Amino acid sequence: MEQRYDLHVHSAISDGTQPLSELVPAIAAAGLHGFALTDHDTASGWVEAAALAKEHGLDFLPGAEFSCRYTYSVEGGTKSKTIHLLAYGYNAETSELARRVEDIRASRANRAQKIVELLAADYPVTWENVLEQVAEGNAAVGRPHIADALVAAGIVADRSEAFARLLYTGSPYYVPQQALDPIEAVRLVRDAGGVPVIAHPMSRSRGPALTLDYMEQLIEAGLGGVEVYHRENSPEDRAALLDFLDAYSEILVTGSSDYHGAGKPNQLGENTTSAETVAAIRAQIRA
Ligand code: AMP
Ligand code: ZN
Ligand code: FE
Ligand code: FE
Numbered sequence: 029m030e031q032r033y034d035l036h037v038h039s040a041i042s043d044g045t046q047p048l049s050e051l052v053p054a055i056a057a058a059g060l061h062g063f064a065l066t067d068h069d070t071a072s073g074w075v076e077a078a079a080l081a082k083e084h085g086l087d088f089l090p091g092a093e094f095s096c097r098y099t100y101s102v103e104g105g106t107k108s109k110t111i112h113l114l115a116y117g118y119n120a121e122t123s124e125l126a127r128r129v130e131d132i133r134a135s136r137a138n139r140a141q142k143i144v145e146l147l148a149a150d151y152p153v154t155w156e157n158v159l160e161q162v163a164e165g166n167a168a169v170g171r172p173h174i175a176d177a178l179v180a181a182g183i184v185a186d187r188s189e190a191f192a193r194l195l196y197t198g199s200p201y202y203v204p205q206q207a208l209d210p211i212e213a214v215r216l217v218r219d220a221g222g223v224p225v226i227a228h229p230m231s232r233s234r235g236p237a238l239t240l241d242y243m244e245q246l247i248e249a250g251l252g253g254v255e256v257y258h259r260e261n262s263p264e265d266r267a268a269l270l271d272f273l274d275a276y277s278e279i280l281v282t283g284s285s286d287y288h289g290a291g292k293p294n295q296l297g298e299n300t301t302s303a304e305t306v307a308a309i310r311a312q313i314r315a
Contacts (some may be wrong), residue, residue: 031061032300034116034258035089036227036255038291039077040163042067043172045289047163052080058296062087063301064116064284069094069133070167071120089306091116093185093227094129101256108204110197110234114215114255117313125213125220132206133168133176139203140169147194147294165315170205171195172291187205187291197234210242214249222315224254225282230265237265240272247276252312257283257299280305 040049044067046054055063063086065077074090081088093106099108120126144155153174161176162169168248175190184190194201208216217224226246230237243254255261256269273279283299286292 029302032059032297033062033064033087033089033306034060034284034297034299035064035091035225035301036062036066036093036258037287038063038067038093038194038289039072039073040289041073041166042168043170043291045163045291047165048076048080051289052077052084052086055262055296056084056086060086060297060300062089063282064089064091064114065116066093067171068092068168069129069136071118071126071159072165072167074120076275087306089116089309090103092119092120092129093134094213095205095207096210096213098209098211099206107235107237107244108234110204110207111210111238112228113208113210113217114227115220115227116225117223117315118217118220118307119315120220122214123220123315125216125222128208128216132208136169139169141173141204142203143171143195143201144177145212146203147178151178151181153177153181153183155234158258159179172222172288173216175209176291188293199227211245211249214246214251221313223252223309223312224250225255225280225309226251227255227271228258228260228286229254230262231258231260232258234274240268241315243272247279251279252309253280253305254280255284256281257301258286259284259294259298265301280308 094113157177161173176188178190216226282301285298
């Protein structure tokens with residue numbers, strides 16, 4: 029049988045809902061050959077995930093997902109756009125990237141607290157309620173945990189409603205997270221020996237889709253791949269991306285679920301990556 033990988037998976041170490049001890053067996057049960065753990069802004073699950081993967085006969089690729097943001101000029105001012113960068117196999121201990129990401133990760137709790145203060149003016153929710161939703165060993169607090177507190181308080185039905193009504197980017201309760209510039213992030217990942225892959229590039233949940241112009245700049249900076257097969261890229265988006273990437277044979281094409289356990293409808297293995305592509309990613313790792 030063909031060996032398939034899911035290269036974008038979150039655990040409760042960030043905003044997935046399952047600890048690694050539940051997540052890794054679920055990945056094996058989904059019939060996957062291997063996976064990458066890509067928690068937000070942290071590599072703290074790598075050692076445990078590698079051990080569990082071995083136990084369950086899975087091939088493991090270490091990774092993370094970084095929120096990046098850039099501003100651009102429009103008539104009468106500036107706008108900003110957030111994009112997510114996956115990074116595989118980077119040096120998470122002694123690199124400049126690791127230092128920068130640790131600062132960003134550590135600032136997450138403060139930023140989440142500010143969002144809760146804004147919400148608390150209108151809704152019965154406290155920071156303690158949010159902390160109750162954060163799993164033991166969590167390294168990266170985010171809006172999904174605030175969403176879980178809103179669900180627990182009966183203010184919304186699920187994470188999706190929390191984001192749609194209160195937590196979306198640009199909401200009156202929204203506070204931006206510290207973020208790297210995407211082009212700088214691509215360079216930092218390469219300098220740290222890792223392979224940068226842009227996540228769900230055509231997602232419109234954080235503003236308009238990424239332009240192909242900007243993607244070209246990311247490629248020039250050292251981008252290694254594009255997550256074409258992701259539920260937030262429509263069939264038309266995928267066709268447009270593949271068409272664009274025709275001119276860049278060296279850019280790898282990946283697919284993944286962006287699984288968050290019960291926090292999102294995304295199912296393990298709903299989009300996958302070939303073993304050949306995983307081998308090509310590994311061949312580029314210099315960490
Ligand atoms: P943060 O990093 O704190 O800004 O939160 C962003 C996270 O929220 C991302 O990991 C998304 O997966 C998650 N997210 C965004 N929109 C939704 C949604 N509609 N439902 C559930 N989770 C979401
Ligand atoms: Zn997430
Ligand atoms: Fe993402
Ligand atoms: Fe993700």
